[in-house]
Amino acid sequence: MFTQQQIDEHRERLEQVVATVHHFSAAIFILTFIGYGLAVYLWFQDQTWAGLIVATFSYLFFRQFRSLSLGLARMKLREREGFAQTWQLLDEALKSERPQAVMLSLETRLRAPREPE
Template sequence: MNDELKAHREPLGDIVAAIHRATATVAVLSFVGYGVAAWLWFSGQPWLALGVATVSYLFFRLYPVLSVHWARWRSADDLRARAALEALERAWQGRSRRAVLLEVDAWLRKEGSKHD
C-alpha cells in the first residue's frame, strides 16, 4: 500500500466502512428480490417472477460500483474524505478496485489492532 493512502487513515476507515455497509445492503436487497421472485413464481406469475429475478441479479452485479458511489456520496461534504477518495482513485489506476480495497481493509485492521 502506498504512503499516500497511509496518510488518510481515519477517512479511509470511514470510507471502507461505508463501502461494506453499502455492499451488505445491496446483497440483502438482491436476495429479498430473489425471495419475491420465488413467491411470484409459486403464485402463478412466472414472467413477472423472471423479471424480478433478472432485475435483482443485475442489481447484485452492480454492487461494486454502487458501493463506491454510495461511499462517495456519504463523504461528499468532508474535505478529508474527499482527499482520501482521490488517493483511492489514483491507487485504482492500473489495479482492480477489489484488490486495492482488500489491501486497504487489511492494513486498517492491522493498524486498528495496534491501537487496541
C-alpha cells in the first residue's frame, strides 16, 4: 500500500494526518455515546420511538466514523503547504482499500522502527 520511500518522504505530514484523524475519531466516539445516553434517557421518559430514532442515528453516525474522521481531517489540513501530495498518496490507497485498512497500514508503517542508514 505504501512504500518506505513514500513514508519517509511524507512522514511528518502523515503523522499530522494520523493525529488529526485520531482527534476527530475520539470526538465522534464521544458524541456517539452521548447519543446512546440520550436514547436511554428518552426510553426511560416513555418516549420509546424518539429513543429508538436517536439510537439508530447514533449507530449510523458511529458506523461512518473512520471515513468521516478522515474527511474532517482532510478539511482541516487541506490548505496547509505540502499536504496536496500527501492527500494524493492517501487517495491512491483509498481507491483500493477501505479507510480502516489504509489507516491501520499507515499507522503500522509510521510506528515501525527506522532502519539505520
